[in-house]
Amino acid sequence: MSSKDITIRDIFEEIPQRLSRILSPAPIKELLPTNFPSTELRVDFLAKLEDESILHIEFQSFNDPNMPFRMLRYYIAILERYPGSLIKQLLVYVGNRKLRMKSRLRLRNLTFSYEILDIRQIDCKVLLESPDPMDRLLACLCKVEDEVYLIEKLIKTMESMNEEERKDYLLKILTLTELRPNLRIRLTKEVRHMPIVVRPEDIKLPKRKLKKDLLYRLGLEEGKQIGIEEGKQIGIEEGRKEGEVIGIKKGLLKSAQEMVIAIIEAKLGYVPEEIANRIREIKDVEFLRSLAKKLVSASEDFMQVLAIELKIS
Structure with a gap:
């Protein structure tokens, strides 16, 4: 299951x-x-x-x-x-x-x-106005016209909870929004600074999917607050082996590359090998981050944006 x-x-x-x-x-x-x-x-x-x-x-x-x-x-x-x-x-x-x-x-x-x-x-607002936190949770899956409003309501719901309740609620949100990739990306960026520690074992994904998961990669990239502890440990160990600065740069680059690949997979359902290889050849972290933002906002012109940015036919 x-x-x-x-x-x-x-x-x-x-x-x-x-x-x-x-x-x-x-x-x-x-x-x-x-x-x-x-x-x-x-x-x-x-x-x-x-x-x-x-x-x-x-x-x-x-x-x-x-x-x-x-x-x-x-x-x-x-x-x-x-x-x-x-x-x-x-x-x-x-x-x-x-x-x-x-x-x-x-x-x-x-x-x-x-x-x-x-x-x-079902209009998500119908559930977001319910006093029941479980209703608001399921609003993530309904018809969402205003993602900002939805995220604000979910964050406000968590504010009245204790730490363990917040963590459980957040994990449920993140699990459900695997079904809504664009919403999950935006939501993750909004909640990543909340004082909640999420470990890899808390995110119920197979290992091969876990390391592609946006929340997991943000933990590798930032290593603080909602950052995943295993991600922090990987960053520390790499820093010790190759030098702290080199380790951090490599971690940021790999995280940015995998973030772009994960967005493409969420949009298309798969990642063509040629495109995955091209992305892993890019060494400019800022370019990758900019590309990720463009791909998230692209809809019908998604493939066109991808082709122009990666300079592929």
């Missing part, structure tokens, strides 16, 4: 007040167990509503062509546990790409359907 799936499940264990009202057709009466040991299935969210129906919500971060079959398996498992109940199923898509999944399954002897909602249909 991905870190994003785990984070969303954790959030819904606390039932975000406003979002649950948006997603649920009736008030929630009680939460139900989400695991089905006999089938090895587990759903994301299951509850009994005040009208005695059963609500099943599943969150999906990518387009899965087999989703109708998965939802059917969940439906059968729920119905076996609660026979005779009216079951309402909702698939909430939280991914970054265009929603392409179907909400209906038609076979020769079977027709099955469920509701489907792209969370970006």
Whole structure:
């Protein structure tokens, strides 16, 4: 299970007040167990509503062509546990790409359907004005027209928390915004000076992705406050081996190169080898930082900006 799936499940264990009202057709009466040991299935969210129906919500971060079959398996498992109940199923898509999944399954002897909602249909301001911090957290995934306002509200939410609560909340935000790369870049730059220590083991990413992660690289680059401790240690060790000044310069250059590569990967979904090699040949840190800013703000002309700046055809 991905870190994003785990984070969303954790959030819904606390039932975000406003979002649950948006997603649920009736008030929630009680939460139900989400695991089905006999089938090895587990759903994301299951509850009994005040009208005695059963609500099943599943969150999906990518387009899965087999989703109708998965939802059917969940439906059968729920119905076996609660026979005779009216079951309402909702698939909430939280991914970054265009929603392409179907909400209906038609076979020769079977027709099955469920509701489907792209969370970006919900205005983030609706959740940001909620008194529930979990609602504001999930606003990151909704329709965002004013990123500055969103980030301000999230930072203000964290101000009233103790250090451990702030750290947990921030990690949840950073995990969710892996699904919104541009927002994550901007958010990371805004919160990196907050007095919170985040270690590599706190960022639930595979090692190969961890060293590309923007938050991790900012730790290598700055080595303070929200900087990651392992990043600081790498900087110290390199400084001892090759001389402090040389070590810092090398660390800054590598960090800047990997930052540009990570932005390209977030935009395209992959990095052409020719472009990755070209970036690693660049030794000018300021040029790389300037390039990173241009790429973040570029949209339809992204490839054109890349080609002009890197002087490639």
